[in-house]
Amino acid sequence: MDRKRVEELLCLSKKKERLAHAYMVQGGSQKIRKEVGVFFSQLLVCETDDKKTISPCKKCSACLLVKKESHPDVQWVTPEKSILSIDEVRRLKEEIYIKPFSAQYKVFLLEADWMKQEAANSLLKILEEPPPYGVLVLLVRTAHNFLPTIVSRCIRLSLNLELDxxxxxxxxxxxxxxxxxxxxxxxxxxxxxxxxxxxxxxxxxxxxxxxxxxxxxxxxxxxxxxxxxxxxxxxxxxxxxxxxxxxxxxxxxxxxxxxxxxxxxxxxxxxxxxxxxxxx
Structure with a gap:
């Protein structure tokens, strides 16, 4: 799918109140995956209550903070060499069970292409018992690098690689x-x-x-x-x-x-x- 279609599906899920606790955005380029992550985060924390649109306004203070990567309820996890470690998952686990500061949701965006076995096992426990307000978004090159048990608990959204x-x-x-x-x-x-x-x-x-x-x-x-x-x-x-x-x-x-x-x-x-x- 192209980026626009992915964003439309996310908006529709929010409108119908069918949001999942875990998503895996795969494919595309690193830049496009990150932009989708920003869009989704803005969608979840946007402060504008406009019934005419289901998209984030991108202008309110919450949307602007997300763009600057400084919103208190939106956290980026960017591990070294794109390999998620057990220490990073432990920190995530400590944070995700603390209620949001100001938004309805607490969003964690993980830019990782690999995951060590112990990290995968720890993350799996979070995916099995997520808090009601928690949303995990894995931004990855390919789902093939992750355990089937991790992938199966995520809504997969595949982006096209737009190399013209x-x-x-x-x-x-x-x-x-x-x-x-x-x-x-x-x-x-x-x-x-x-x-x-x-x-x-x-x-x-x-x-x-x-x-x-x-x-x-x-x-x-x-x-x-x-x-x-x-x-x-x-x-x-x-x-x-x-x-x-x-x-x-x-x-x-x-x-x-x-x-x-x-x-x-x-x-x-x-x-x-x-x-x-x-x-x-």
Whole structure:
């Protein structure tokens, strides 16, 4: 869904008094997820009592405080490296059972992509017995990184990743420049271009570029295999053929591993450098 549709569903839930205690907003970009979190928080604490609209006014003192991330009943939890720890869940548990200061609801927005086992178990207890005024909103890249027991207790709202054609074309140009620098062994330009890209983009766009490079490496590997097969090379001993096949399978496996490493919060800069340096 696009952001507008997600916000409409949240407004409708509030209007029909069918709000849940836990939501998981997944997908999209980090910026869009955060904006949805701000919108939902404003919706829950807005002080304007306008029967003509179900959206937050975004002008009252409560809405403005939410935007500044200083509303007493709206708390942001942004763990280091997006991995939620047990200590952060314990602090959340202490806070959530204290009644709201001024609003009807007490909102906790968790920007996390991973959760340690003990943290997940502790959070699960909160989800099983939430206070009537408590609302937890998990802002995550993907629900696949969380235990099914956590996901099943949340209302899931999936955002589209809005990387337009212009971004894809820009990524293709960046890949070309990086590869050119590698071929010319211009290592200063090679590392500087990767550093500049990682510095100026969000995680989702970085992942998109790494994905494109992985696909390029995969296509190059397949193309080279096709050329080798059609070259009419002399038959090798069976043991030698087995050794070569093991090397090829290992190469293919390493290509796929680069894609999987992104799920484990590997630094995209390091991943790009290794990926491009390792494969021709």
């Amino acid at each position: 054609k212009e971004v894809e074309q820009k990524n293709a140009q960046i890949i070309k420049c990086i590869l050119d620098a590698r071929r010319k062994r211009n290592w200063n330009e090679f590392f500087n271009r990767i550093n500049a890209f990682v510095k100026d983009t969000e995680r989702e766009e970085q992942e998109s570029l790494v994905e494109q490079v992985v696909l390029l490496a995969h296509a190059s590997f397949i193309q080279n295999e096709a050329k080798s097969a059609g070259a009419g090379q002399p038959q090798l001993p069976e043991r030698k053929q087995t050794d070569i096949m093991d090397i090829k399978l290992d190469t293919m496996e390493r290509i796929l591993q680069f894609r999987n490493r992104l799920r484990y919060n590997v630094n995209p800069r390091v991943l790009l450098e290794r990926l491009i340096l390792e494969f021709r």
